Amino acid sequence: MNADVRMGRSAARHLRFALAAVGALTVCGQSVAFAGNATEHSRIAALAQFDLAAGQPRLALARTEGAQGAQSESVAWQRARALMETGQVARARDLLERQLQGQTHRGDAALVLGRIANTEGNTAGASRYFDTAARLGFGETRQQALYELAALKLEADDPDAAGQLLATMEPGYWAALGYMNLAGVYSTRDLNAARPLVALRVALAMSEQDAIGDRSASLRSQLLVRAGYLSYLQEDHEKAIGFFEQVPLDSYHTPRALYLHGLALAARDNHRAAMQSWHRARKYPLAYPGVEDAWLGMGRGYDLSGYLGQAGEAYLAANASYESERVTLKKLADRINDEGAWKALIVDARGDDAQWFLADSRTLTQPRMAYLLQFMEGTAAQEAVSRVSELVDLELYLAEKHQHLNVWKTSLRERLATAPGSAGTSRAGLADRAETLRAQIQTLAQRQGDRSVRDELSNTAETLSAVETALTSLERRLAKRDARLAALVRRADAALTNVQSLRSQVAKLQERAESSLDRVALAFVKDQDKRMAFALDKTEQQIAHLYEYLALETLERGGR
Amino acid sequence: MVATEQARGATGRVSRAGQNLLAAAVALLVVLTPTLTVADDLNADINRLKAEVADLAGELYALEESILHPADTQVAVFLTLARKDALELDSIELFVNDTPVSSHLYSDRERQSLQQGGVQQLYLGNVPHGEHELRAVLTARTGNDRYVRREAEHRFQKRPGESRIQLSLDARAPDYEPRILFSEWK
Numbered sequence: 001m002n003a004d005v006r007m008g009r010s011a012a013r014h015l016r017f018a019l020a021a022v023g024a025l026t027v028c029g030q031s032v033a034f035a036g037n038a039t040e041h042s043r044i045a046a047l048a049q050f051d052l053a054a055g056q057p058r059l060a061l062a063r064t065e066g067a068q069g070a071q072s073e074s075v076a077w078q079r080a081r082a083l084m085e086t087g088q089v090a091r092a093r094d095l096l097e098r099q100l101q102g103q104t105h106r107g108d109a110a111l112v113l114g115r116i117a118n119t120e121g122n123t124a125g126a127s128r129y130f131d132t133a134a135r136l137g138f139g140e141t142r143q144q145a146l147y148e149l150a151a152l153k154l155e156a157d158d159p160d161a162a163g164q165l166l167a168t169m170e171p172g173y174w175a176a177l178g179y180m181n182l183a184g185v186y187s188t189r190d191l192n193a194a195r196p197l198v199a200l201r202v203a204l205a206m207s208e209q210d211a212i213g214d215r216s217a218s219l220r221s222q223l224l225v226r227a228g229y230l231s232y233l234q235e236d237h238e239k240a241i242g243f244f245e246q247v248p249l250d251s252y253h254t255p256r257a258l259y260l261h262g263l264a265l266a267a268r269d270n271h272r273a274a275m276q277s278w279h280r281a282r283k284y285p286l287a288y289p290g291v292e293d294a295w296l297g298m299g300r301g302y303d304l305s306g307y308l309g310q311a312g313e314a315y316l317a318a319n320a321s322y323e324s325e326r327v328t329l330k331k332l333a334d335r336i337n338d339e340g341a342w343k344a345l346i347v348d349a350r351g352d353d354a355q356w357f358l359a360d361s362r363t364l365t366q367p368r369m370a371y372l373l374q375f376m377e378g379t380a381a382q383e384a385v386s387r388v389s390e391l392v393d394l395e396l397y398l399a400e401k402h403q404h405l406n407v408w409k410t411s412l413r414e415r416l417a418t419a420p421g422s423a424g425t426s427r428a429g430l431a432d433r434a435e436t437l438r439a440q441i442q443t444l445a446q447r448q449g450d451r452s453v454r455d456e457l458s459n460t461a462e463t464l465s466a467v468e469t470a471l472t473s474l475e476r477r478l479a480k481r482d483a484r485l486a487a488l489v490r491r492a493d494a495a496l497t498n499v500q501s502l503r504s505q506v507a508k509l510q511e512r513a514e515s516s517l518d519r520v521a522l523a524f525v526k527d528q529d530k531r532m533a534f535a536l537d538k539t540e541q542q543i544a545h546l547y548e549y550l551a552l553e554t555l556e557r558g559g560r
Numbered sequence: 561m562v563a564t565e566q567a568r569g570a571t572g573r574v575s576r577a578g579q580n581l582l583a584a585a586v587a588l589l590v591v592l593t594p595t596l597t598v599a600d601d602l603n604a605d606i607n608r609l610k611a612e613v614a615d616l617a618g619e620l621y622a623l624e625e626s627i628l629h630p631a632d633t634q635v636a637v638f639l640t641l642a643r644k645d646a647l648e649l650d651s652i653e654l655f656v657n658d659t660p661v662s663s664h665l666y667s668d669r670e671r672q673s674l675q676q677g678g679v680q681q682l683y684l685g686n687v688p689h690g691e692h693e694l695r696a697v698l699t700a701r702t703g704n705d706r707y708v709r710r711e712a713e714h715r716f717q718k719r720p721g722e723s724r725i726q727l728s729l730d731a732r733a734p735d736y737e738p739r740i741l742f743s744e745w746k
Contacts, residue, residue, distance in 0.1 A: 043745070046640070046679035053673030054680075061614050062621035087610035387606055394613055401620055408627050459717050463690045466720045470632070470689075491623050498616055505609055512602055 041072035048078035057085035058397070077105040080112070087390075089116060100132070107137020111145050118148070127152055143174040150178045159185045171209035176219055179203035183226065193230040200227040221251035228257065232264050240264040252288075252373060255281050259290030262297055266304070275301040286325045287370035287528065292535040295321055299542055308546065315543045322536040326529055328367065333525045340514050341521035342388050345372055375524050384517040391510040398503045405499065409492045416485045434468050633686040634722040637662070637694065638745075642730035644675045647738055648701040649729070654683050655695040661685060682727070689718050694742070696727055702736035712740035 051060035060082035083092035099109035114129030133145035153162035169175040183199035210216035228243030244261035262277035281294035295318035302311035335344040349372045654662040662683040694714045724745035
């Protein structure tokens with residue numbers, strides 16, 4: 001009995017392999033299409049949702065292409081998102097407007113429409129959409145809509161109305177951001193820092209509820225620096241020091257916090273501790289705000305502590321450091337002129353080329369990264385970099401597709417050149433083999449076997465009939481083969497021409513986008529150089545004052 | 561009289577200052593307007609190009625399906641999470657008949673998408689009719705903060721027409737042991 005079962009399994013396995021071989025010879029091509037029912041639509045929507053999360057909006061668009069329309073709100077919503085991500089705002093707007101009449105994504109659609117209107121300068125329209133999003137949206141969507149509404153109120157110089165809106169928000173990132181903006185407006189309007197400080201304290205409390213670690217930590221550092229600075233301006237140095245000491249050392253805002261921390265300590269005549277903070281700030285690249293002042297602060301600290309010799313040395317060291325930075329900036333400007341800002345500032349910052357600044361890591365202490373971070377704070381820089389980045393991404397995509405199309409075309413041509421005769425003649429042999437296999441299955445089925453063997457035989461018989469069906473239609477499909485392959489070659493040729501034309505358009509636009517980025521980057525480098533020149537001027541003045549004082553002292557001593 | 565002249569003088573100064581300000585504003589506008597227009601034109605051109613590339617992507621997708629994945633032998637494998645907080649996926653590897661066909665490392669956004677009901681297409685390929693073996697190897701962090709690596713196998717019968725297999729991950733309290741469930745989409 002066991003031997004029978006073993007034999008049966010072994011024979012069935014052989015049959016499966018034989019069928020797999022036969023099956024592989026009889027494949028036929030058909031296009032894939034999702035059936036038009038609700039389950040399929042929800043699957044398409046779920047697939048497109050993941051594609052978008054994986055950064056493949058073009059794939060999401062292709063997936064949702066055949067399923068657009070009013071059949072599925074979710075599919076239309078994912079398609080609208082993909083259209084937005086591929087820059088097709090006008091097409092996305094139609095779908096989004098339709099979403100407003102639906103049930104599931106009304107809030108999300110209104111939020112996106114509000115942002116479109118805001119970008120186009122239509123503040124009234126944006127306000128209406130954000131209001132709808134706040135009313136119909138849930139969770140993060142509602143919070144973002146309320147934040148946007150508050151931002152519009154702040155732009156309209158109505159901080160009280162903004163405050164009322166912010167008061168209705170749930171604690172979290174968006175509420176914290178809103179209160180930070182409110183504090184900014186209050187600090188430009190008010191003579192004392194009471195209201196901005198209260199707003200910043202609320203923002204700090206709100207940011208604690210944000211579950212996303214990185215953005216929460218970054219926002220918190222920024223809030224602490226702002227709160228500390230306002231406290232310092234209020235001459236509440238103890239409080240200011242408290243805020244600065246909470247800023248983590250690995251934050252982008254650390255150099256500025258260290259400088260201000262030193263300033264607050266110096267205001268309390270604790271020059272030694274102040275100089276310790278400035279000394280730590282000096283370790284960071286001069287690109288960060290506060291670092292050049294920290295260099296200057298060191299000299300001032302020695303001066304106020306009565307160490308005039310060291311003060312002079314510190315000022316001279318600051319001077320040398322600024323001079324050196326100006327050389328670095330000049331080199332950077334030269335590189336931007338030679339290679340373009342995209343390569344000099346962006347691409348090389350992520351590479352391993354350590355020679356330029358003799359940098360050995362990619363941390364905050366790397367000057368190139370520091371300048372990149374500083375540069376990317378500006379809106380114009382963000383837009384200019386984003387334009388080039390998009391075009392580089394498009395070129396990579398098109399180059400990949402160009403290569404694929406060439407490979408497919410070659411392969412299709414080779415298949416066209418191969419006569420289908422050999423497949424046709426082997427058809428009779430295959431049919432005979434299939435017949436023999438069927439007989440073997442029937443023989444095995446007559447033997448006694450356990451359930452698993454019977455199942456395996458049943459599966460094998462099923463596969464065999466699929467193969468036989470494919471064999472029956474082989475002649476018909478072979479007759480159509482050449483026409484089908486030729487049609488595919490024509491489609492590949494047309495697509496290839498299209499890809500080539502698009503690549504040349506991308507190249508032209510990339511040139512324009514890169515020269516626009518170069519202009520923004522050179523202006524940034526020029527500003528940085530001015531900042532260094534100004535700092536240099538300040539140290540020279542300090543040195544002049546110091547020498548003047550020393551000369552007068554010497555004269556006085558001589559007179560005595 | 562003197563007061564009137566002073567007032568007139570002041571008005572004149574204000575008006576001159578106003579004129580200077582206006583001239584400066586106009587000059588600034590003249591300087592800025594071409595820059596803004598150029599940037600807007602560039603943005604519009606890029607958006608137009610992106611739309612054309614997206615259209616092409618649709619055509620290429622259809623062409624790729626026709627050339628590479630004939631429906632009769634096509635097999636697609638999809639991944640879903642059975643429950644939102646089941647697992648924090650780190651990576652997955654997929655083998656068809658012991659041949660590695662797909663592997664993926666998850667980003668935060670992708671994990672979030674899966675938790676919100678997103679479906680990932682792990683693999684799209686071709687196999688002949690008959691029986692085949694699918695093996696998935698996953699690494700993930702479970703709900704009770706354990707880092708686990710699990711394997712699961714599934715035998716399937718490739719029939720004529722496209723085959724779509726769903727791989728669904730689940731892990732339930734209290735042990736949060738990952739379970740990998742296979743099912744075929746009809």
